[in-house]
Amino acid sequence: MMNLRQFLRGARLVAALAAALSIAACANLGGQNGQSNASAQATPGSQQDFLVNVGDRVFFDTDSTALSAQARATLDKQAQWLTNYSQYTFTIEGHADERGTREYNLALGARRAQTVRDYLVSRGIAANRMHTISYGKERPVAVCDDISCWSQNRRAVTVLNASS
């Protein structure tokens, strides 16, 4: 018969496993963040290369359009990659989490997209290669109704145009 100590150890294991699973689920929801095993196979200069080896998105604090150090590092990598592969045009999508009103979030998403646009221009990317669009709170990627999801939804995503 299982004693209490064994039972607790088992319970801890189950709890740890559950936590690991939920993190994995969240990462999947966030999508295409460059942590995929596919990085080895991505052809340099392909859209897959951009997604997995550069990272297509940066995240923002609540109600903020400021770029964090991590966001600037991602955008520096994006700028380098976009300099190397100058055939791409792209759209910067600005998004907000659901904790704002509809109209304000449309403008906030536009501001976030504009911030990324301005940063990439400052890193030498031609402005005529990029468009911006705001989706406000209309296109969440994570939908778990708590802080871990909201932080994934406050984002600007650089989307390479398929036809370019």
Place this chain on the structure above:
Amino acid sequence: MKPSTFDSFPFSFVGPTLNRRHVLAGAGAGALAVLAPRRAGAVLSIDINQGNIQPMPIALPDFVAGTPGEAEMARNVTSVITADLQRSGLFAPINPQAYIEKITNTDAVPRFADWRAINAQALATGRLTRQGDGRLKVEFRLWDVFAGQQLDGKQYFTSPDNWRRIAHIIADAIYQTLTGEKGYFDSRIVFVDETGPKRQRIKRLAIMDQDGFGVRYLTRGDELVLTPRFNPSTQEITYMAYGQGQPKVYLLNIETGQREIVGNFPGMSFAPRFSPDGQKVIMSLQQGPNANLFVMDLRSKQTTRLTDTPAIDTAPCYSPDGKYICFESDRGGSQQIYVMPANGGPATRISFGQGRHAGPVWSPRGDYIAFTGLIGSQFAIGVLKPDGSGERILTEGFHNEGPTFAPNGRVIMFFRDLGPGPFLYTIDITGRNELKVPTPSYASDPAWSPLLS
């Protein structure tokens, strides 16, 4: 509806007119003969300005059918009237099983003692008859049970498929006679119907009666649509849609389905609303990091800038007299409500209560501005007066948003999303009577039409 006219000549057709173009084409209305002499003294009424109202007990026996074939429609008309009055929170319809007198002749004076015995204060009787030409004749009389007198009596002619509208119009007449305020039942809601998973919501414009019946879809769901608003004077709405490229403000004629882009702006245009005369659309234009307010004259197509700030100015709404605009701006650091002259000029901040204030909407009565309040992690629906005084929160929680006023300014509709998806709710401006509005699926961004007649 115009005020009721007890003293007009019987069947004179000088009473209320149903002037709304197509919906009730060929409809007519007139005053019914007063059956009992009016007495001096107090007339039955509800003072709806009081904070805590006792709903008025009212008896609404099924309308009498002209022939047995009309019995079902007569019952349905009665139940729509009953539901309207009950949902207003101002009336307490009495259980029909308690009724003593059975109304069979609406041209006879009721036995008031029978209605006093069940504590009815008001009694509405009616009759529905199909005419030789196929039209319906619907008559009603409203009685003050304790004074023993007729308060109102009207008749309406319309095509049978308008029976719901006639019921709402009669409910409005009863509401108006007993409260002294115009009703709001003969009105519609345009809203965004939401289906599909949260990450890939399909949003369609839809329109329905204010009680949730008669839902009709105006777009197919192949593009994202947001924030529809009624034109106060025609069958037209303005809204924002993601067509090709940048999202834009559109006009849509809800009868013909014809649509057009409002203006030709390089960036995103959003948060549209009509002027009270329906001749202009006010909206936000995104310019770089800033959103500013612009107005476009729909006839001349001329666009005028109203604000020029390094801020997010959005959610503009005219005062009912068209002289002022309220809007939200983060120019002072966080979303707050400002009021400025309709032609632009200095804007005055009016919201100083707790938290942020967004999405202001001016009551058709002019007395209040409703808003979405962001207090900590809560989203509240509140009202304040246009001078900023008298701020009150009507309902709060996560997540309430997007108030819109009923045509009489007494009720606010909004949407509430508890997580999986939003639904529509109404609350009266005292914050006492909150109700869910039935919709086929998730629903958001409601906008209440003016009265249809």
